[in-house]
Amino acid sequence: MKAMRALRAVALAAAALLPWVPATGQAQEWRGWNIHAADYPNGRGLDRFGELVMQRTNNRIRMRTYHSAQLGQQDEAIQQMRLGSIDFGNFNLSPFNNLAPSTNVVTLPFLFRNVAHSHAAIDGIAGAEIAKDLEAIGIIALAWYDGGARSVYSTRPIRTPADMRGLKIRVQTSDLWIDLMRALGANPTPLPFGEVFTSLQSGVIDAAENNYPSYESTRHFEVARYYTTTEHSNVPEVLAVSQQRWRRASEAERNILRDAARESATLQRQLWAERERVSRQRVEAAGVTVIELTDRSPWSALMEPVYAKYAATPRLSGMVQAIRALP
Ligand code: GTR
Numbered sequence: 001m002k003a004m005r006a007l008r009a010v011a012l013a014a015a016a017l018l019p020w021v022p023a024t025g026q027a028q029e030w031r032g033w034n035i036h037a038a039d040y041p042n043g044r045g046l047d048r049f050g051e052l053v054m055q056r057t058n059n060r061i062r063m064r065t066y067h068s069a070q071l072g073q074q075d076e077a078i079q080q081m082r083l084g085s086i087d088f089g090n091f092n093l094s095p096f097n098n099l100a101p102s103t104n105v106v107t108l109p110f111l112f113r114n115v116a117h118s119h120a121a122i123d124g125i126a127g128a129e130i131a132k133d134l135e136a137i138g139i140i141a142l143a144w145y146d147g148g149a150r151s152v153y154s155t156r157p158i159r160t161p162a163d164m165r166g167l168k169i170r171v172q173t174s175d176l177w178i179d180l181m182r183a184l185g186a187n188p189t190p191l192p193f194g195e196v197f198t199s200l201q202s203g204v205i206d207a208a209e210n211n212y213p214s215y216e217s218t219r220h221f222e223v224a225r226y227y228t229t230t231e232h233s234n235v236p237e238v239l240a241v242s243q244q245r246w247r248r249a250s251e252a253e254r255n256i257l258r259d260a261a262r263e264s265a266t267l268q269r270q271l272w273a274e275r276e277r278v279s280r281q282r283v284e285a286a287g288v289t290v291i292e293l294t295d296r297s298p299w300s301a302l303m304e305p306v307y308a309k310y311a312a313t314p315r316l317s318g319m320v321q322a323i324r325a326l327p
Contacts, residue, residue, distance in 0.1 A: 030245065032065035033077040033089035035193060040217055041275050042090045042145055042237070043067050045268030049088070049239065052260035057253060063088070073192035075173050082138040084244030090145055092237050093130065097174035100133035102126070104176050104310040105319045110300040112234045112323075115146070119269075121323045122236040129319055130238070138243040142261030145237035146272040148211030151230045153220065155206050158228040159291055161185065161299055170196050170208040176310050180232070183302050193218070200224050209233075213272070216279035221288050228291040230299060239265060 032050065036042050043065070050063030071077055071086055074095050080086040096103040105111075106126050112118040121127075122144040131141040152158055154167065165185040171177035173190045181188035189205055193214075199205045200223040208220060209232070215221055239261045249257065284290060293299075311317045 028061050030061055030063050030087035032063060033071045033086045034065050034067045035069045035074055038067040041268050041271035044271055045145060045264040046090055048267050049260050049264035052263060053256060056256045069194055073194055081242045084242045087245050088241045090237055090239050092147055093235050094172045094174045094177060097176050099137050102129040102133045105316055107176050107233055107235045109180055109232045109303045109306060117326060118234045118236060120326045125322050126319060139240045140243055140246045141238045141240050142258055143239045143265035145239060145265055145268045147236045148276060149231040150209050150211055150233045151228060152207055152209045153215055153224045153227045155224050157226045157291060161302055167207050168205045170205045179309060180306050183305050196220055212279040213275045216282050221283040221286060226289050226291060229293050
């Protein structure tokens with residue numbers, strides 16, 4: 001009897017410890033989050049990441065990505081990653097703005113000169129700082145996806161900053177985004193991505209802002225027929241795993257995860273460039289009016305307060321300077 005009880009106690013103690021034991025031999029199931037459809041460049045990147053990890057761990061880590069926001073909207077998914085109930089995912093960096101200070105820097109309007117400049121920043125100095133801030137909130141950044149140039153789209157034509165006055169525009173959940181739109185005279189409303197279509201349709205909002213692929217894949221273009229190439233932000237995206245999983249991974253598994261993430265980012269970036277072209281063609285073919293801006297200086301001139309507020313500390317203003325100094 002005594003022996004049995006002792007055995008049971010040992011078994012219970014072992015079971016309590018189980019989640020913390022590096023599971024070298026036994027298979028694990030990892031759940032991945034994706035806001036977009038499976039055939040979107042980011043969905044293809046995540047699926048590649050999963051395949052590579054499964055192959056290289058001989059299926060010891062089984063990766064399953066839930067596409068199309070099946071596991072919830074972005075802000076919830078970030079919380080779930082922090083708690084460890086979602087194991088990996090691809091996130092835009094703006095929903096981290098209120099949680100991880102350095103992500104504000106790469107959200108700042110008109111910071112990047114072009115795509116190559118944004119890649120140089122996020123693959124270098126900016127990425128290193130952001131990875132530190134994300135780790136502090138329980139998220140391990142492994143690679144950076146292209147987030148594309150974001151522009152304003154609306155139910156009415158927008159040609160100058162004056163046209164933004166009073167415009168009810170959807171933004172991501174981020175104080176920076178609220179201040180950015182206020183600096184343009186607009187009336188920003190934070191809403192989940194999945195609610196933008198119906199909110200445009202019902203008139204809760206008049207406008208939103210995103211890159212061509214998101215504007216097209218969500219069919220927002222059917223209800224907001226004017227796309228103005230403000231290209232006001234080029235905020236990158238992260239491919240990340242939860243710290244809970246990371247802590248338990250062996251060094252060999254971490255290397256596999258890092259390499260697979262980088263390879264998936266290379267694929268995502270290639271597919272991204274192509275998808276931007278295709279999405280633009282699709283919305284134009286569907287009769288959208290694209291308003292091309294050639295001079296964005298009247299827009300960027302209004303952004304001073306946003307820089308003053310969100311790049312205020314020496315660390316963040318130093319990042320801005322270092323990014324600007326990149327060739
Ligand atoms: C997309 C991005 C999503 C999400 C969305 C949004 O460009 O890929 O992760 O952030 O924008 O505006 O909510």
